[in-house]
Amino acid sequence: MSGAPRNPADGGAAGRSIWTRPQRGARGPAPTHSRDEIAAAAVALADADGLGAVSMRAVAGALGMAAPSLYRHLSSRDDLLDLMVDRCVGELRPYPTDDGTWQDRFLLLARRQLALHRRHPWLPDAIARPTVPGPNTLAHFDACLRLLQPVRAGVAAKFEAIAMVTGVVSLFARSAAAAGTVTFDHVDLAAYPHLAAAFAEPPSAPPDQDLFERTLRSLLTGLLTTDHP
């Protein structure tokens, strides 16, 4: 009979993502936990035991609340992941400004991204998903575009380059974490001569220490340098 009490997390017709929704209503009691507390708890869980450990019940439990209460703040688990990603992207601050060429500056930012992925190995899995960018993500894109201002290239090319660099950073992070990597233990290599020969060789020195820098430099110049005027 009473007017439909809508969940504020649903938002009106206007508030479709978390970022366009108020953190709390103006009427009822104060929420016992803020959006930041929720994001922090979820990130801590993911850092400790991977993204699979971030269940609504687990996050709620870590904050001493019941699972359905989370839906007062989030409209879905995807919202939670968006919150986590944006919170971590905020750790990229402050953005490089001063020294060197634009490539040096961009590489510095890439190194910060690499460190971020090392700190939060679940990040690629959380980003591999249609994501609504939060304020920190927007600020990061803005900083990237600012760094690329001296580059004479179209906007589309710049976005492509940014996405590619981000992707390569996650590739390096993955290979370092040895996750998602095939292991050749206990495999019969008799039918694969080149593989067998490769493993018969004495273990060669690991690749160049500055492989990261060389890869990204060649990628940036390849992507953002056009050879036809």
Place this chain on the structure above:
Amino acid sequence: MSGAPRNPADGGAAGRSIWTRPQRGARGPAPTHSRDEIAAAAVALADADGLGAVSMRAVAGALGMAAPSLYRHLSSRDDLLDLMVDRCVGELRPYPTDDGTWQDRFLLLARRQLALHRRHPWLPDAIARPTVPGPNTLAHFDACLRLLQPVRAGVAAKFEAIAMVTGVVSLFARSAAAAGTVTFDHVDLAAYPHLAAAFAEPPSAPPDQDLFERTLRSLLTGLLTTDHP
């Protein structure tokens, strides 16, 4: 009382992965479905509705059987994903042999990988996970190493390069599928001047058509060419 009837999918102490386990036991009735049929059904489901649609019940249902029956062939869902991945990697055959430099040949293989990812957009998600390589995956690695035979570089560097190329291929596939990409619709860009300026610009021409080739060539030479003797 009777001796413990062990599930053959569990394997003995020796058979830990699918690939080291017999497709069927030597004693009982013939299975109504083969390993290949199961993999094919799962791949079809994933191609149609994404990896999330590949549930044990759905795969079993597509083959007209009940869910628990699948565990006569697979010891877990991860086994199923391993089967799917290896089945798709088999589509990369035949491997390049004849024409051009080693870079040309490797690039041809990369193009085949790109087409493969376009056909099976769920592949990156299925590979992002500790995977046991099947025969097709081993053959693919073997072919890669064969193509890289003229290259004077350590084995570790070659594996790094192969993994990186595979990763970049999946990045290109992703950007083409526009999945896992942030969208800037309905976002207030007032606080982000460079982003706002980028979107205010007339839409620039899309990046170079042969971006894929240029990127991979610069990556390969960057990764596998050492400038200190």
Place this chain on the structure above:
DNA sequence: CGAAACCGCGAACGCTGTTTGCAGTTTACA
């Protein structure tokens, strides 16, 4: 003061991967 809006949550729904126990079938061995 009353009404509206909001917070937290117990209970429940449909889904998931997986295990158990049993009936029926085929093969190997004595």
Place this chain on the structure above:
DNA sequence: TGTAAACTGCAAACAGCGTTCGCGGTTTCG
């Protein structure tokens, strides 16, 4: 050939998941 072992397929069930519903208590607005 007879019998025991091994195998297949499945109904039922379990724990966990994301999510929804509806209620009682709390805060704020008009």
